Amino acid sequence: MALGVGDDCALIASEAGAQWAVSTDTLVEHVHFLSDVDPAALGHKALAVSLSDLAACGATPRCFFLALALPSADPAWLERFSDGMYALADLHCCALAGGDTSRSSAGIVITITALGYVPTGDALLRSGARVGDDIWVSGELGDAALGLAFRRGDVDLPQAAAQRVVTKLELPVPRVLLGVRLRELASSAIDLSDGLVGDLRHVMRASGVGAVVNWAQIPRSAVLQQQPIPTQQRLALAGGDDYELLFTAASERRAQVIAVAAGLVPVTRIGIVTSTTGLEVVDEDGAAVDTGMIAFEHF
Ligand SMILES: [Mg+2]
Incomplete structure (x- = not known):
């Protein structure tokens, strides 16, 4: 400077x-x-x-x-x-x-x-997702929202588990190096501040595409997986404050995406970009997971 x-x-x-x-x-x-x-x-x-x-x-x-x-x-x-x-x-x-x-x-x-x-010209934007691209996220989703629920007294957790999720809430790790390394690989990106469903919709709107997300593939911590399924779905799909990266990349780039993330943070493929305009979240049996009742609580 x-x-x-x-x-x-x-x-x-x-x-x-x-x-x-x-x-x-x-x-x-x-x-x-x-x-x-x-x-x-x-x-x-x-x-x-x-x-x-x-x-x-x-x-x-x-x-x-x-x-x-x-x-x-x-x-x-x-x-x-x-x-x-x-x-x-x-x-x-x-x-x-x-x-x-x-x-x-x-x-x-x-x-x-x-x-x-x-x-110049290399910035990742929300508008670059293309039909057929893979949808990826870094890290695990929903822990920060579980941490908030715990801090508010809405949920009871064993001490070690509580500490893990409160740390996720209060000390998020910005995925700076992953973002830099994805510049050449990803077609679009956004950080997850308001919850997966809401933030993915921002990408879909900016790119003029739809998406199918597989609930079973959404990375969740062992702590979150102890919660009832509806709670897991609400927190992992719509909980805010994860500050993980959500990005799309052409399917030919899978091995490269995994290679650049290695040693930084796990990345997981959770769905695919489609030509329809809606967002569909499906469970293991292909049944739709209702995302209508899932609203983001700000904190
Ligand atoms: Mg953002």
């Missing part, structure tokens, strides 16, 4: 042959996170959700801007928040390039704008 924090503007050298990918996200207390969350986890997650958007575009993170509104200035809280945020930023060599803090009369409000770069 030519000039970072400390002047009126940051100055960022433009990369030859590259485009900036820019994403901004706001997290609001009581809406996107619980008040008793560990500030270090909050700092991590606030940046992680923006890096996840960069990952969905196949962009390499470069720097970010932070606007923070707090009801009161608590130095200990701020230090932990910063520790969590910088640990993730350092991991991705993503520098804080500017910021602003102000007093909030309501809860905590965190806005992060992240910039990444991508070779």
Whole structure:
């Protein structure tokens, strides 16, 4: 970076042959996170959700801007928040390039704008899915939503299981390197922030295609698989906050997709892009899984 924090503007050298990918996200207390969350986890997650958007575009993170509104200035809280945020930023060599803090009369409000770069024309978009492409996801789906259900007291879990899913909720891992490696392979991509069904529909709409997803192939953790099937379906299909990548790729690319993901995160083929315009989720017997009653709960 030519000039970072400390002047009126940051100055960022433009990369030859590259485009900036820019994403901004706001997290609001009581809406996107619980008040008793560990500030270090909050700092991590606030940046992680923006890096996840960069990952969905196949962009390499470069720097970010932070606007923070707090009801009161608590130095200990701020230090932990910063520790969590910088640990993730350092991991991705993503520098804080500017910021602003102000007093909030309501809860905590965190806005992060992240910039990444991508070779011109190579960004992964939602609009590139083609009929016949495989539909893939990284990681396991539904754990973050199960973690939220646990934190709200809606579900009881053994301690180790609870810790696993709460970690998934509070410390999501943005799939940055996977996104970069998929640039040459995937036809479209999106990150899963609002749940599989909703986010896949964004891809379908942008690409003008339909999709069939096989319920049995959706990767679920051992913890989630202990839940009743309707709960598993609600959480894995419509639970938010997974921050895994959903992407499509031509079927000839299967071996390459698995090869580039190796050592990063498991990737699983969950369905296929179709020429019809709807989304069908089918179970092992080919019967339709009802996705109509599945609504995303925000947190
Ligand atoms: Mg996104």
